[in-house]
Amino acid sequence: MIDVGLLEVRDLAVCYKSLWGVYKVLDGVSLNVGKGEIVGIAGESGSGKSTLAEGVLRLIRPPGYIPKGKVIFEGVDLLMLGEQELQQIRWKKLAYIPQGSMNSLNPVLKIGDQMTDVMMDHGIKDKREMRDHIVERLRRVGLSESVLSRYPHELSGGMRQRVVIVMATLLDPTLIIADEPTTALDIVSQKQVITQIIDLNREMGTSVMLISHDLSIHAQASDRLVIMYAGKIVEFDRITKIFERPSHPYTSLLLESVPRLEKREIKGIPGLAPSPLNWPSGCRFHTRCPIADEYCANVEPELRMKSEDHEAGVACHKAG
């Protein structure tokens, strides 16, 4: 394919050392995010979604470490950069909206001051220009200029989250990594936040890596979806294909767990997600899989391409 992509993650692994051994929280993950694309990452808690984001941004702190992998962003391997060079890329080109970030605003500084700080740190000095830019960005998401003179506690959770996203994208990054940006928000704010992300993508061409356990959110926002299970990718495909013709049994079961308006019966997935301390042998899903056999329990399936254009892949022995 001609599109080299904006972000290319190759065989990335993240481990944590503990008294009980080494936790392979992320175990060899490869994916691409193209220019102007929203790539969704879905999976249950503990599947490694957030660790993937932290690995890409190189935010893994001891006792965690990255034993292998490449994170190529705009042609540069982020894992090879020095801390200072990385600092230049974060915010300016690569924005990160961590889980619960709406609670990470400084409580004693007005919103306006926090926003100007971000811009000053990255070399923009003209006050007038700065303010115009900030006000324009706020307007675009339907927030009035008056939030600039407010303190974080004076805003609702939904408004704070929108402010955080505006702040993260002031410097026009090419990629935003948003980790569960709507968890803990009510549905009205949730829609506003997701719409804000979709608009950024549509109007500015910003690429997005959207992490959410909520498949309905992905149905609304993501172009492609990556399904993770037990530290690995089990399937990825265009969002419509995932919903219409899932290949992996885990994906099918996840989709059957989502309540829909047609009120057909929903099913859970039996059993518990495995622990990173000792992932099951063979296919990691075999302990909960309705169609697994002995081969699945012993031989680990490769993530193989479903089509020639490398747009879709699945890791299952049984998938046709």
Add this chain to the structure above:
Amino acid sequence: MKSVELLRVENLSKTYPTGFFGSRKVEALKGVTFALDEEPSVLGVVGESGSGKSTLAKIILALIKPSAGRVYYKGKEVFSLKRAEIATYRKEVQPVFQDPYSIYNPFYRVDRFLELPLKSLMGIHSKEEREALVVEALNSVGLRPNDVLGRYPHQLSGGERQRIMLARIILLKPRLLIADEPVSMLDVSLTAIFLTKILQLKRLQHMSTIFITHDLSVAHYVCDRLIVLRQGLIVEEGPADSVVRAPQHPYTKALVESMPIADPRKGWKHQEGNA
């Protein structure tokens, strides 16, 4: 003769003092009235944060007193029950909260959390019998007893803790369950198990539920009737299906419009000029 209603909430109001020495007041509930029939059912209470949902739950559980209004359980006023009646009420009306962590005693093992109420509330004195019941309940929520028994709450994952809450409900067989955002921290697969169990308990054990949530698709799935709460007032109520499919009040319409639909071909991305 008309049978006695299971629960009646009449003109319930709650005002919290706030500001400097309580100089201002916040009205969390402003005269809420509804009833649950004897027939087992699931009543959904939906609304945004700040709509008064949790205050309502706490009053029904008799954890806080209302500023005005009354709660009747099987025809009797809850806040003037006699001591023995209170014990029955506590047994028959059980809560599930969003994060079960807060209600576990961190110093007691999970075993005690499950077994103690069997002894004190259900009066089962044989230890073998209690243990057998606990094992059966854990199995029915997909937990291996060996994995969780003997462990402390902090050693369990959030999903395990919520499953143990569910096991506790199965053991205690409440007549009325007050579930305040029980699934908002759970993964989809676990949510599905939780909702399925609630429907099963309704069918098999005549358990009614007041299901408080901000998630309309979950409410639509599990509830028979819905109440839409906004700023302490009921703005709409009716059968769950008609409230979600044909909302009447502008606020309910806004909520329904904000529901993410699990279908990539329908929805926000394909709308033009959405705010």
